[in-house]
Structures are given as structure tokens and as C-alpha cells.
Amino acid sequence: MRENSTTTKAQELREDFPILRTIVRGKPLIYLDSAATSQRPSQVLAAYCLFCQSHNANVHRGIHSLGEQATDRYEKARSKVAEFIGAPSNQTVAFTRGTTESINLVAYAYARKFLKAGDAIVLTPMEHHANLVPWQLVARDVGAELRFWPMTPDGTLDMTAADDMLQSPVKMVAITHVSNVLGTINPVREITARAHAIGAKVLIDGAQAVPHMTVNITEIGCDFYAFSGHKMCGPTGIGVLWGREELLEDMDPFMTGGEMIREVWLDHATWNDIPYKFEPGTPPIAEAVSLGAAVDYLTNAGMDWVEQHDREMVAHAMAALSAEEGVQIFGPRNGRGPIVSFNMEGIHPHDLATLLDQEGIAVRAGHHCAQPLMRWLDVPATARISFYIYNLPEEIDRLIDGMRKVKEVLTYAR
Amino acid sequence: MPANIYGEILLDHYRYPRNFGTLPNPTIRVEGNNPLCGDEFSVDLNFEGDLLKEVRFNGRGCAISMASASMMTEIAEGKTVAELKEWIDRFKNFLRDGGISPEGVSMGELEALAGVAELPVRVKCALLAWTILENALQELAKK
Numbered sequence: 147m148r149e150n151s152t153t154t155k156a157q158e159l160r161e162d163f164p165i166l167r168t169i170v171r172g173k174p175l176i177y178l179d180s181a182a183t184s185q186r187p188s189q190v191l192a193a194y195c196l197f198c199q200s201h202n203a204n205v206h207r208g209i210h211s212l213g214e215q216a217t218d219r220y221e222k223a224r225s226k227v228a229e230f231i232g233a234p235s236n237q238t239v240a241f242t243r244g245t246t247e248s249i250n251l252v253a254y255a256y257a258r259k260f261l262k263a264g265d266a267i268v269l270t271p272m273e274h275h276a277n278l279v280p281w282q283l284v285a286r287d288v289g290a291e292l293r294f295w296p297m298t299p300d301g302t303l304d305m306t307a308a309d310d311m312l313q314s315p316v317k318m319v320a321i322t323h324v325s326n327v328l329g330t331i332n333p334v335r336e337i338t339a340r341a342h343a344i345g346a347k348v349l350i351d352g353a354q355a356v357p358h359m360t361v362n363i364t365e366i367g368c369d370f371y372a373f374s375g376h377k378m379c380g381p382t383g384i385g386v387l388w389g390r391e392e393l394l395e396d397m398d399p400f401m402t403g404g405e406m407i408r409e410v411w412l413d414h415a416t417w418n419d420i421p422y423k424f425e426p427g428t429p430p431i432a433e434a435v436s437l438g439a440a441v442d443y444l445t446n447a448g449m450d451w452v453e454q455h456d457r458e459m460v461a462h463a464m465a466a467l468s469a470e471e472g473v474q475i476f477g478p479r480n481g482r483g484p485i486v487s488f489n490m491e492g493i494h495p496h497d498l499a500t501l502l503d504q505e506g507i508a509v510r511a512g513h514h515c516a517q518p519l520m521r522w523l524d525v526p527a528t529a530r531i532s533f534y535i536y537n538l539p540e541e542i543d544r545l546i547d548g549m550r551k552v553k554e555v556l557t558y559a560r
Numbered sequence: 561m562p563a564n565i566y567g568e569i570l571l572d573h574y575r576y577p578r579n580f581g582t583l584p585n586p587t588i589r590v591e592g593n594n595p596l597c598g599d600e601f602s603v604d605l606n607f608e609g610d611l612l613k614e615v616r617f618n619g620r621g622c623a624i625s626m627a628s629a630s631m632m633t634e635i636a637e638g639k640t641v642a643e644l645k646e647w648i649d650r651f652k653n654f655l656r657d658g659g660i661s662p663e664g665v666s667m668g669e670l671e672a673l674a675g676v677a678e679l680p681v682r683v684k685c686a687l688l689a690w691t692i693l694e695n696a697l698q699e700l701a702k703k
Contacts, residue, residue, distance in 0.1 A: 494622035496597050500682060501566065512596055526598020526620065555566055556574075556623060 152455035153538055159447060160536045162187035173506030176541045181326055181354060181485050181532030182510055183376045186440070190379055193439030197432045205431055206405060206422070220431050223438030224421075230441045231371065232362035233388055240394070240421035241434050244385035245353040246276040248372030249320070251387055251424060252349050253280035255397040256370070257318055263289030265317040268346070270295045270303060270332075271522045272325045275515045277351040281320055295321070297522065301328040301477040305336070312340050319348045323355035327514045327530065328477030329460070329485035331355075338367045347393070353377055357534070358456050358483055360449045363388050375433065379535075380440035384433035387424065394420040401426040444535075452535055456484035459533040463542050470546065472553075476523055484533040487514070490549060493556050495529040501555060505548040565679070566623060569672035574623040579633035581616045588700055592692035594684055599625045603692045607700070610640045617692075622685055624676055629689030631669050641697060648694050655683050 160166050163185045168175040177185060197219060203212035205220045221236070228239045242248045261267070267281050271294050285292050295311050296304045303321075312319070319341045324331050338348045349370040355361055357378035363371045370393070375384040389397075399406050399417055403426040408416045417423045444452065463486050467473050472491035490498060499511035510530040513520045520527060531545065582589075586604035593600040599621035606614035615636050617629045635647055654660070654667055659674030661667045676686045 494597070494599075496622045496682065496685065497566075497624070500679060504565075513598065517595070520598065526600075556571070 152451065152458050155447075155451060156455055156536060156538055159187075160538075162189060162443075163536050164188060166536055170506040170508070171504055176505075176507045176544055178531040178533065178537065178541065178545065179508045179510050180357075180534035180537070181377070181530065183382070184357060184379055184534050185536065186379055186381065186436075187443055189443050190381070190436050190439045194381065194432050194436040197435045201435075202432065204428055216431060219435045219438075220429070223434045223441075226438040226441040227386055230445065231356065231386075231388060232364045234364060235391065237420050238388055238391050238394065240387045240389065240424040241429055242372075242385045242387050242424070243383055243430065244374040244376070245351060245372045246385075248370075248385055248387035249277050249349065249351060250280050251400040252370050252372070252389070253284050255400040255424070256347070256389075256393060257281075257284045258287060259398060260396075261288045261290050261317050265290045265315050266293050267291070268293050268295060268311050268316050268319040268321075268341075270321050271297055272301065272328060272330060272516065272519050273320070273322055274326050274351065274353070275517070276353075277320055277322060277349075278518065281318075290317075300479065301325070301523075302330050303332055303337075305333065308337070308340055312337075312344050312346065314344060316341070316344060316346045319346050320351070321348075322351040322353075323361070324352075324358070324483040324485070325477070325519075326354050326485065327487050327516050327519055327528065329482035329487075330478055331481060331483055334368065335366050342367070354483055354485065357444075357452075359453050369393055375437040375440060378437075378440055379443055380437040381430075381433045383430045384437050386437075389420075391420070394424070397423075399423050399426065403427045405429070447535055455535060456533060459537055459539065459542070460484050460486065462539045463531060463533070466542050466546050470549065473549075476525075476528060485530065486532070487528040487530045489525060489528055490553065493552065495527045497556060498529050498549070498552055501552040502545070502548045505544070505551070507545055507548050509545070565675035567672055567675075569669055570623065570627045573627035573630040573669075573672075577617070577626055577630040579616050579630070579637070580618065582618050583614055583616050586614075586616075588696050590692050590696040590699060592688060592695065594621075594625070594688050597622060597625070597685060599685065599688055601625070601629055601689055601692055603629075603689060603696060605636075605693075605696055605700075610642075612636055612639050612641075612644060617689055621688065624673070624682055625685040625688045628670075628673055628676075628686040631673075632689045632693060635668070635670070636693065641700070644693065644697060648690055648697075651690055652687065655686060 165185050201215040203216040205217040224236050228236045296307050298304050334350050341348045347369040350368045352373040356373040369390045371388040376382040406418050406423050406426040408418050474489050476487045495511035512527050583604040587607040589604045591602045601619035604616045615633045655677045659677035676682050
């Protein structure tokens with residue numbers, strides 16, 4: 147492997163993440179679970195504190211100065227997010243609690259209103275439960291049918307099936323941008339173009355994409371795009387739904403209450419403008435402001451650099467894991483996001499994760515909220531490592547050392 | 561490595577599970593799983609009256625769930641229904657109380673699972689076979 151060109155900068159960025167100095171069970175923490183949630187840099191934590199200490203008030207309500215400051219910062223965060231994903235306008239960016247809520251919002255407020263009996267919804271077998279179960283309920287409630295895009299053995303979508311999949315009566319396509327298990331990067335732009343050709347709407351689950359690559363929703367051309375703050379250096383409890391303006395306008399609210407309302411009588415009400423129509427109650431204000439800071443942080447790091455670093459980390463991990471006897475890697479060999487799922491022969495991934503934790507190494511084990519995909523892979527569960535801007539190649543080397551120790555502990559020739 | 565969790569006794573039961581397999585005509589067979597882990601076991605029980613004469617477990621699981629199931633079968637064989645219930649409670653309490661045996665009671669080889677009590681997410685692994693046994697007793701009581 148050639149000398150890692152992105153490592154020096156990763157080493158520098160690590161200084162911004164106090165949690166990476168943690169000692170776990172006597173060993174320095176190696177955090178390989180950023181696909182579950184990323185760590186947060188001091189800059190984001192400082193933004194959260196600063197807002198709470200100096201600008202905290204409710205938004206879009208107060209006449210007082212603090213209320214204006216809070217609203218100003220909340221809306222600035224929206225602008226930053228809009229710019230970050232190439233949204234055509236701020237009003238097409240709605241803050242939610244996370245990807246899950248964003249997808250449910252579309253399932254309830256768009257699909258239940260506009261889909262009808264006999265329509266079909268296209269999904270893939272690699273969806274996270276959050277982009278599967280909401281559609282199961284839509285299908286049940288409106289009498290629509292779910293169809294699943296076939297996959298090739300290496301865990302990519304079989305694009306030769308595109309004509310079969312995208313035909314009448316398909317009205318909705320909901321797919322993940324990057325698989326949270328396989329790391330597969332789906333050709334969302336091509337799928338969107340072909341779905342639009344038959345008049346279907348497209349939602350993309352970008353939870354694993356926005357943190358790791360330049361995402362331009364205008365270039366993708368989709369109708370809805372959902373992602374979370376906490377996987378991109380931001381806090382939990384804040385996420386984004388981007389939606390096409392005319393669709394957001396046509397949708398009814400998902401939740402009702404304060405803020406999302408314009409005029410209220412005892413027996414009826416009218417809705418606020420988008421995106422406020424979809425932001426009922428007091429939103430997660432400090433979290434939104436911090437997400438804005440996370441966007442700044444990633445922009446300063448440079449998304450091109452982030453992508454390059456991901457690629458180098460994945461290449462190193464794939465090479466190192468492939469060289470180990472008895473390690474089965476799932477998903478495509480090339481062109482994948484910074485997520486690698488694998489199993490060690492004869493070792494349950496939960497035992498692997500527990501034993502690696504004794505070495506200070508945090509990996510995920512389980513079904514990763516993708517039970518249908520586990521059945522497709524024909525495994526009960528997998529181990530998963532995932533990387534972010536602060537991971538270093540030597541951490542993978544320590545993982546491999548740890549895996550060898552686990553093998554010694556748990557297996558021997560009978 | 562953590563000898564306290566994956567110790568010799570636990571690993572021995574994991575590698576050489578006791579009473580592994582099925583019974584031809586069990587009084588009752590109960591299945592159970594842990595969707596989070598993908599672990600799946602069936603437990604076959606043969607009773608003569610109130611007495612558990614034979615027990616087998618089958619399936620796949622992690623080292624902790626396999627070892628705990630194996631130990632469970634060794635303890636369960638030859639016990640009455642009342643004694644089985646006592647052991648189920650005793651083991652649950654043992655894990656709940658941080659893996660410390662109640663005074664004056666020996667947990668026997670189950671002590672090898674004491675370290676699991678420190679791992680909240682793995683407690684359910686250790687309990688899987690025992691929960692299946694408990695469900696089996698409840699079903700039998702309904703018959």
C-alpha cells in the first residue's frame with residue numbers, strides 16, 4: 147500500500163475530537179462505528195454551548211432581541227445546509243429529528259395523500275428498516291404494492307432490471323444512496339432519471355452519503371432527500387428533509403401544533419409556509435445551529451478530501467481483511483462507501499465485538515437495522531467497521547491484531 | 561484477553577456443547593430466538609410425570625448463548641418442574657445482581673457466566689435458552 151496521503155490531515159483533525167483520547171478498558175479508543183453515529187469536534191460542541199449561553203430563545207415567535215438572534219442563527223443554519231447539498235432554496239430544507247422522521251414525513255404526508263390502490267412502490271433489499279417499514283405501512287394503508295429491485299451477488303443493484311422495475315404502476319421509488327451494511331453506492335442519478343421518465347417520484351435515504359461525499363440534490367434530480375446531523379459531526383436529534391418545492395406545497399402537514407400553523411379557528415386551521423409547515427412545535431434549535439457548525443467544519447476539511455480519505459481507508463481495510471484467512475467480506479470490492487461488513491469463520495459477530503471491545507476497539511455487530519438484507523446475505527448478523535475523517539490506517543492494523551487474538555481465544559482445532 | 565468473560569469453562573461448553581441435538585418424541589419442543597443477534601435455539605424436553613428425564617438443545621448462537629444453553633441442559637436434567645423454575649429465577653437474579661451468587665447457594669459452572677452480567681447487551685444471550693425453558697414450562701402447565 148502506498149504512503150497514505152490523507153493521513154496527515156486526519157491526524158491533525160483528530161485533535162478536534164476530545165473523545166478520541168478516551169481510554170477504553172485500559173486501551174486507547176479505536177472508534178470504527180461512525181456509520182452508527184459520528185463523533186463531534188470541539189467546534190461543533192462550542193457552537194452548541196455558545197448558542198445556549200448567549201442566544202437561546204424560541205424561534206419565529208419572540209419580538210425581543212434574543213428571539214431575533216435565535217431565529218437568525220436557526221435560519222443561518224438552514225442556509226448552510228441548503229448550500230451544502232445544493233438545494234435551490236432555503237424553503238425546501240425542513241429540519242426534522244433525523245433521517246427516520248424525514249422518511250416517515252414523506253410516507254405520511256406525501257405518499258398517503260397521493261398514492262392509491264394498485265400503485266407500486268419500488269424499494270431495494272438493502273434498505274435500512276427506516277426506509278422499508280414506513281413504506282410497508284403506506285402499502286398496507288393505501289393498497290399499494292411493494293416491489294424490490296434485484297441485487298447482484300456482490301451487493302449492487304442489478305441495473306439490467308431497471309426497465310422491469312420502472313414501469314407502470316410504479317409511483318414511488320425509495321432507495322438508499324449508500325448502503326449502511328454493504329457500503330454500496332447506488333446510481334441514484336440514473337435511477338431518478340429513469341423513474342421520472344415513467345412519472346414516479348424518488349426519495350433518497352442519504353444518511354450514509356451526505357457525511358461522506360459531495361451531494362448535490364439538484365444534480366441528482368430527486369424529489370426528496372433525507373439525512374441526519376449526527377452522522378456528519380453534528381448532534382443527535384436534528385435531521386433534514388429536502389423536498390421539491392411544489393411537492394412540499396401540495397403536501398399536508400405530518401404533525402400539527404404551534405409554528406406550523408397560520409390561522410386557527412375552533413374548528414379548522416390553515417398551514418404556515420414551507421418549510422415551517424413541517425416544523426411543528428419548538429424545533430431542536432441549538433441542534434440545528436450546531437448542525438450548521440458541522441457543515442462549516444466539513445466544508446473547511448473539504449468534502450473532496452473527505453471522499454479521498456474514505457477511499458484510502460476503505461482500500462486499506464479491504465486489503466487487510468482480505469488477507470486474513472476465514473474472513474468473509476460482504477458487498478462490492480470497489481466503488482464503495484467507508485463501510486465494511488464482514489464475518490470471521492466460526493465466530494459470532496457479537497463475540498467478536500465483545501472481545502474487540504476489550505482491546506478498546508469499537509465495532510458494530512448485529513443486523514444493522516437491515517434484517518431482510520441479512521436474510522439475503524444468508525447470515526444471522528455481521529460485524530461492521532466504518533470510518534470517518536478522524537480514522538487512521540494504523541487503527542485498521544490494530545483491528546487486525548485484535549481479530550487474530552479473538553481467533554486464538556475462540557477457535558482451535560478439535 | 562478477558563479471561564473473566566471468555567474463560568475456560570465457557571469456551572469448553574461453547575466448543576463442546578452438552579446435550580446438543582434433538583429428541584425423537586419430546587414431551588414438548590419450544591423454539592426461541594433473539595432477532596438482534598440472529599441466535600435461534602430449540603429446546604426439547606422429555607418429562608416423566610413431574611421429572612425432566614431428558615433435554616436437548618439445538619440451533620446456532622454466539623459463545624455466550626451456546627455455553628449458557630449447554631450448562632442449562634446439564635442443570636435441568638433430572639429436576640422437577642418446581643426445581644426448574646427455581647433455577648430459572650436463580651440464574652436471572654444472578655445476572656441481574658452483577659453475577660454474584662446468592663448466599664449459601666452454589667451456581668456451579670454457571671459462575672463462569674458471571675462476567676456477562678457486566679455486559680448489559682449480552683445478558684439476553686445468556687438468557688436465551690433459559691427463557692425458552694421457561695416458556696416450555698408455561699406451555700406444559702396449560703396442557
